[in-house]
Amino acid sequence: MKAPPFDYHRPQSLPEALALLRGADVRVLAGGQSLVPMLNFRLLAPAALVDINGLEELRGIAIEGGRLSFGAMARQREIERHAGLAQIAPIFAQAVREIGHRQTRNRGTIGGSLCHLDPSAELPMLCVLHDASLTIQSAGGSRRVAVHDFIQGAMSPGLEAGEMLTSIEMEAWPQGHAFAFLEHARRAGDYAMSSAACLLTFDGQGAIARAAICVGGLGDRPARLTHAEQSLLGARPDEQLFAQVAEEVERLPAEGSIHASAPFKRQIARTLVRRALTSACATMVTA
Amino acid sequence: MKQDLTLTVNGVSYTRAVEPRVNLGDFLRHDLGLTGTHFGCEHGICGACTVLVDGATLRSCLMFAVQAQGCEVTTVEGLSDAQGPLHPIQQAFRDQHALQCGFCTPGMLLTVVELLGENPDPSEAEVRDAISGNICRCTGYQPIVDAALQAARTLKGGTR
Numbered sequence: 287m288k289a290p291p292f293d294y295h296r297p298q299s300l301p302e303a304l305a306l307l308r309g310a311d312v313r314v315l316a317g318g319q320s321l322v323p324m325l326n327f328r329l330l331a332p333a334a335l336v337d338i339n340g341l342e343e344l345r346g347i348a349i350e351g352g353r354l355s356f357g358a359m360a361r362q363r364e365i366e367r368h369a370g371l372a373q374i375a376p377i378f379a380q381a382v383r384e385i386g387h388r389q390t391r392n393r394g395t396i397g398g399s400l401c402h403l404d405p406s407a408e409l410p411m412l413c414v415l416h417d418a419s420l421t422i423q424s425a426g427g428s429r430r431v432a433v434h435d436f437i438q439g440a441m442s443p444g445l446e447a448g449e450m451l452t453s454i455e456m457e458a459w460p461q462g463h464a465f466a467f468l469e470h471a472r473r474a475g476d477y478a479m480s481s482a483a484c485l486l487t488f489d490g491q492g493a494i495a496r497a498a499i500c501v502g503g504l505g506d507r508p509a510r511l512t513h514a515e516q517s518l519l520g521a522r523p524d525e526q527l528f529a530q531v532a533e534e535v536e537r538l539p540a541e542g543s544i545h546a547s548a549p550f551k552r553q554i555a556r557t558l559v560r561r562a563l564t565s566a567c568a569t570m571v572t573a
Numbered sequence: 574m575k576q577d578l579t580l581t582v583n584g585v586s587y588t589r590a591v592e593p594r595v596n597l598g599d600f601l602r603h604d605l606g607l608t609g610t611h612f613g614c615e616h617g618i619c620g621a622c623t624v625l626v627d628g629a630t631l632r633s634c635l636m637f638a639v640q641a642q643g644c645e646v647t648t649v650e651g652l653s654d655a656q657g658p659l660h661p662i663q664q665a666f667r668d669q670h671a672l673q674c675g676f677c678t679p680g681m682l683l684t685v686v687e688l689l690g691e692n693p694d695p696s697e698a699e700v701r702d703a704i705s706g707n708i709c710r711c712t713g714y715q716p717i718v719d720a721a722l723q724a725a726r727t728l729k730g731g732t733r
Contacts (some may be wrong), residue, residue: 288615323635325594335593389630390706392631
């Protein structure tokens, strides 16, 4: 239960970090809340770690107009407590409170979560829900990639050797949009068996004008319910309709675990999608 | 290869040469002899090794000691002097019988320090949420929650 030996680098600037990443068998150390347990279990034994905790360039959460920009090293606890984010994209605080525990959220980062890619992870789900765009840098340059293309499966980020995720950008939904994030785990802070998130807007007549729905923990990556999103357009909030569109979960790939079979996970996800839609609409009524 | 590390623990500055793979908790226990920080699972699940680094709780099995370069660390030894009175949170744990074997206690105490620093008047539900990452296997959580609430009252200057 102790990490294997490795060379440790603590670069002082992003260019220095990117130069270090050109080395062979190098891993980036972000918050370390998944990487360090994997090292302690000897699931990984990299030659070197590049610790990016000292890089100011990767910090911070910026909100400009309706656009959100997260530095890769923005900590989960900062996201949870960010006043501006609570105004413009309140689903973030709601979802982040479900991640691990206070002690791990103090360290864990959005970039680390996206590069680890546990299929039930909350922040990758929110990125998929918002169609986020990621900036990836290497010593050779910079590129942008859609989160849908970046996520290539469980624990499989679309990163080449020498590349690092440096920031995450997305459009917030219009002020006053409805939202909900729900997940089910055996204990608070555990990995979710299934989770569901949704964003909704309404037209002047109270009909749904725009919808995004995402489930997590089911297959090897977060999945959008694209048919459900289409079916909701123009409809009025209705529990029966929500239950009906949630049936799309049955068509998504699901993998069972020791805690929940694939059919059980689908059943949970279906229920969570219905409840998330209902709960989001309830926030609108009280708003 | 060992690297030089300078950090402050409970107000005392230390400089040591340390292998990068040594985590902060093992460094505190073995290099500094501060064995109040306990190790349970060593992979970030049990919360026993919780310490404060620059005022924020973290699991000391999930941070390498070299990462604490220049940081201020607080362990359970930093809460009160061995000869002096207990910290109000420690006193509350004693009063409420919030420990039996004591293994989880250092992590619980530091988690409650952070909680009450941010939220001096937590509800019972907020206390339960805050300690959800600290596993206790003997006393049950009720006396621990009672102790945190007592400590909150004491620290606010009220009567018990």
